[in-house]
Amino acid sequence: MSLSRVIQRRPFAHDGFRRKAVPWIASPLQPSTKASREYTVTPGEDPKTAKRTNDPSLSERSSLADNELPRFRYHHESSTIELFYDLFLVANLTSFTADHEIINGQSLRNYVGFFTIVWFTWLETSLFDVRFATESVFTRICKAIAFAAMTGIAACGANYNTGEVSEHLRTFRSLSIILMISRLALAIQYIVVLLYVHKYPRTQAPLLATIAILLLSAIAFLGTFFAFNLNDESNEHNTSGSNSSGPPVYISHYIIVCVETIGVIAISCIWRSISFKKTHLVERIGLLTLIIMGEGIIGITKxxxxxxxxxxxxxxxxxxxxxxxxxxxxxxxxLYFDQIDHDRFGTIRQQVWAILHFPLHTALILVSEGSATLILWKAIIRYLVEALAIQVQATDMNETLFRLDVESFINSSLTDIRQLPANDSSGRNDTIVGIRDDMFNLVFGAFGIEVNQEDTTWDPQLSIFDTVIFYYYLAAGVFVILLAVLYSFGKTNKSRGEWFSAVLRLVVGIGLCTTTPALVLRSDKSSTRGFVFSAWTVTVVMLVYFVLIILDNLLDWYADKKSSGQKPTYIEDTERSLEGEEDALVKQTNTDMAEQGETIRLRLVEISPADEADPRRVEDPQSSRS
Structure with a gap:
């Protein structure tokens, strides 16, 4: 076989098509439709056989969006480049979790703060992609900037510690620049969209407002860059964290990302021309929820x-x-995916539903990380108990041997007992305590927990367990409460059974939240300590969620059985609305046809005298009718 037969030089593929080149820049709008494409449909007529009409009045009414509102290219599912962007979020969460385990209140604040920055940065990019993203070289360049921003945030996460801002000032300053660049890139993308919709005045105002918010955010992040104090190199070595300008500045990062996201969503609620209707925003949020669940599975396997x-x-x-x-x-x-109903999202409800996922995802990631930590602590506690048992046995044996030595000595040298020096057993006890401490060090170090050799009280290590117990049940309860809120926002025209399901979630969530103060108040009780050191810490939450699922499905089963043969309220309302729109369309069509007939009749009346004067101008009735 010759090489020319293997490498063919045909300009087209065998089916006659060649791969399209990616354009430099693409319009986010759908191809414009002309008025000649409008059809008139009479009641009972098949739309496929409907006749085309050129009536301008009907065209203006049926295609108002062509004249006043643009039609964007909406996608029904996430693109591959959006999924690729999600991988950078996964890398951020995984790397930060590996470097910053939640061991105390300060590490918990660091974790939630960094997650806030990453989550809102991801959301800002996704809010643009679901509405205006196109396939072009310009879009890929902007995505490359977004990838670089996520990578830079992950690099800053290695030294992200709000308790020691003065030690890591360059990290926080770099983070400010990265966030500024990401917002500027988004603003440029919105400007390009604005250029394409310059013919639609009603769409220019919301886009200009969105661009203004992003530019103000970029300026604010630039301000935080200069606000972090770098007066001299000695300030970097101040480990006390007493820098007065530090804490307010890093808090401004959280404020800026929250305010800008709320502003962008509020604009889409006020101006429906750039709303998230018909977009795949719900799918994007659902995929992010799956990513966070996957992060929890990674923690468990570790x-x-x-x-x-x-x-x-x-x-x-x-x-x-x-x-x-x-x-x-x-x-x-x-619990999460069974409650999502894509057909019952309102335009504004969908956007509120999306922003409420930030506290939901925060609670979910704390539950996942708490479960992984409690698994590890269950194994650690077992070895600590064994080490304490060895210490007790060694102490008892030491006391026994000491008594035997004294009795033997007294029996053999009773006359010289007053001349014996005092026998101090503290040295032997210190040796046993040292052995215990070494065993504790080995246990904690083997499971990846840092040990302070100078601190012999073990409070920092043992406080990790108390911190996890404190936030674990609180996060589990808040998660269920937010599920109830999302359940309410995600369904319009809820039935009685759906209201009961929301209330059930709310009650269960409040019950789990009250578990934390109950454990704190009864921490000195032996029964409480026995519970928190057992395997029931995670099992109780699992069983509560399982019972909630059973009760929720029983409510659905009862509601379906009770309403069998009856249509749900929201379906009846939808059908009633469609019937009303159909009747209005039929009436309007009949009115238009009557007006057209009247216009034709008047024109015939006007030309009738001329036709009588000149018989040659009288046209064939059949051709006139056509």
Whole structure:
């Protein structure tokens, strides 16, 4: 076989088509439709056989968007480049979680603060993509900038510590510049969209307002860059964190990202021309929820890997709490995705529903990380208890041997007992305590927990467990409460059973939230300590979610059985609205046809005298009718 037969030089493929080149820049608008494409449909007539009309009045009424509002190219699903952008969010969460485990209140604040910056940056980019994204070289360049911004944020996350701002001033200044560049890139993209819709005055105002918000955000981030104090190099080595200008500046990052997102969404609520109707915003938020669930699964598998690598044998309780954690995430998936109904989202409700996912995702990621930490702590507690048992046995044995030595000595040298020096056993006890401390160090170090060699109280290490217990049940309860709120916003014209489901979620969420103060108030009770050191810490939340799913499905089953043969309220309202629109369209069409007939009759009346004067101008009736 010759090489020329393998490498053919045909300009087109075998089917006659060649791959289209990516344009330099593309319009976000649909191809314009002319008035000649309008059809008149009489009641009962098949739309496929309807006749085309050139009536300008009907064309103006039926295609108002062509004259006043633009028609954007909406996508029904996420594009591959959007999914690729999601991977950078995954990398941010994974790397930051690996470098900053939640061990105390300060690390918890760092985690939530960094997650706030990453989440709102992702949302700002997605709010543009679901409405105006196109396939062009310009779009790919802007996406490359977004990828670089996410990568830069991940790099800043390695040293992100709001408790030691003065030590990491360059990190916070770099973060300000990265956030500024990402907002400028988004503003440029909105400007390009504005150039394409310059013929639509009603769309220019919301786009200009959105551009103004993004530019103001970029200026604000630039201001934070200069606000961080870098007076001298010695200030960087100040570990006290007493820099007065530090804390207010990093808090401004959170304020800016929240205000700009609320502003962009508020603009889309006021001006419906750039709303999120017919977009895949709900799908994008759902994919982000899956990503956060996946981050929780990664945390669980990491905990299991640490346990299996450092434990000679694993207790059954560790496997039990692991199974509970996996089932917990599975029940989270059921509770979240079973409540989404794409056909019942209102235009404004959909946008409020999207912004409410920030606290929901924050609670979800805390529940996931808390489950992973509790799995690890279950194995750590087992080895700590064994170390304490060894210390108790060694102390008892030391006291026994000491008594035997004294008795033997007294029996053999009773006459010289007054001349014996005082026997101090503190040295032996200190040795035993040192052995215990070394064992504790080995246990904590093996499971990846930093140990302060100078602190012999073990309070920093043991406080990790208290911190996790404190936020775990609170986050689990807040998650269910937010599910109730999202359930209410995501369904218009709710039935009685759906209201009961929302109230049920609310009650269960409040009950879980009250678990945290109950454990804190009864922390000195032996029963409470026995519970928090057992495998039931995760299992209880899992069982509560399972019972909630059962009750929710029972409510749905009862509502379906009770309303069998009856249409839901929202379907009746939709059909009634469609019937009203159809009647109005029929009446308007009949009116238009009557007006056209009257116009033709008047024209015939006007030309009748001329036709009588000149018989040659009388046309054939059939041709005149046509």
């Amino acid at each position: 905990s299991i890997s640490k346990i299996l690598q450092n434990a000679a044998n694993t207790a059954a309780s560790v496997f039990g709490i692991t199974i509970s954690a996996v089932l917990l995430l599975y029940f989270v998936w059921i």
